[in-house]
Amino acid sequence: MTTAGTYTPQPGAAPLPRMIAAQAALETKMLLRNGEQLLLTVVIPTLLLVLFSSVDIVDTGKGEAVDFLTPGILALAVMSTAFTGQAIATGFERRYGVLKRLAASPLPRWALMTAKTASVLVTEVLQVILLTVIAFALGWSPHGNPGAVLLLLVLGTAAFSGLGLLMAGTLKAEATLAAANLVFLLLLVGGGVVVPLEKFGPAGQHVLGLLPISALSNGLRDVLQHGAGVPWGDLGILAAWAVVALAAAGKFFRWE
């Protein structure tokens, strides 16, 4: 039995930074523990990078295949975590009342979203390290401005997070699961990740180029493969997606 006074009220919220750090750590742990999530965020990008770099499946234009593929795979990694993974995880958290329960805790909603973003960024850093190491092992020789790369990755993350949360906050968990995987697959094929957009003809290339995944993969490729400066056009497309998607998610997200 417990001694008297054990439960004597002593309420209070923990300091915000501690709450956010704890929430981000838990979210990251949940993600890394989930087999399906690892398949999406680690196994598929790694396999595609290794397979398409070493076997001549798709004509990736002149130059080394790995120099073409690595920027695309980095874009895919961002999409897999910020969009697909986050949409599925958040959809099920909503379904199982996790978001509801946390809404009654001292953690403010904005802090929960901040923690989710932090968890996505931590996962992306791990992905980028892993994929970069593999790419170097495959003979990758990147160029360009690291600042532009970082800017692309951050804006890409914002755009995909907005889209993922919009989906998770409006659809049923099962629908989110199906739709997020389908979108992942379609954008993998049609977003300039492993297949150059030129293969879709001039008109197709033009339309597909407006997708966030194409903007991210093309932008990264311009910088890392061709040593271009800051790719303002692609950054603009990503920024537009980010603003629209995050605003829509903020407006339509339902917590229960």
Add this chain to the structure above:
Amino acid sequence: MRSEPVVQVQALVKRYGAKTAVNGLDLVAGAGVTAVLGPNGAGKTTTVETCEGYRKPDSGTVRVLGLDPVRQSAELRPRIGVMLQSGGVYSGARADEMLRHVAKLHAHPLDVDALVERLGLGGCGRTSYRRLSGGQQQRLALAMAVVGRPELVFLDEPTAGLDPQARRATWDLVRDLRADGVSVILTTHYMEEAEQLADDVAIIDGGKVIAQGSPEELCKGGAENTLRFTGRPGLDVGSLLKALPADCTAAELTPGGYRVAGKVDPQLLATVTSWCAQHGVMPDRISVERHTLEDVFLELTGKELRS
């Protein structure tokens, strides 16, 4: 245990589309344990979730610890503990991991290991939440509600589906919370639970509170209690009746089987036994039949099944 109200609900109305879930509900809960009883669909969960800040009232006012649960949510949330009817935990999280996490969101949490031990969650080990038994999931949700050392705890059907041991453990915890000055609002279907735990019971039906009081008060109201005894047949019931208070009745129902109906209190019992002593009657098998909370509940809410 009566003081400042911890929950004050006035004329609360909450509709979901065309359906009115709560229809002008008034409820004042003081310190201690308040049980909210009611049939399925009576509006219990909606009322509690409005107090927790999940639902915005369509009309009426709700104050919890003096605060508006929607507008002053940031101030209120650290001070309350919430146990949802189900879920609320990451499906891949382990019990102690989730509890430790909720503890980290509070400034002065309880000792997690002691709480895990206390609620018998130590055996969950590395099992993820989705693979825990229903009872383990319930106890984890209860632990999550109290770990932040709140002033007020909302428990929505805390023992639904629990085995008797787990139910006792939950009751013991609620009693300890009360003893240490934590107020508890719990919804339940179990009359016994309300009788065992509650200082105050509110019976809700059709989105309104239809009766409120201590379990004793509620049981005293409604139909009267009865006292039965057996003695030799043919006793002078008229003389017994004269000895009793005016609002009591007495009758020999079967030869030697007597019944006194009325407000059965210690005084009445003494009156009956001393009358028996004066008349040389040994009142065998004397018994008091208390009106149970379940009787009151069924009287008030009807006996027919609800859809």
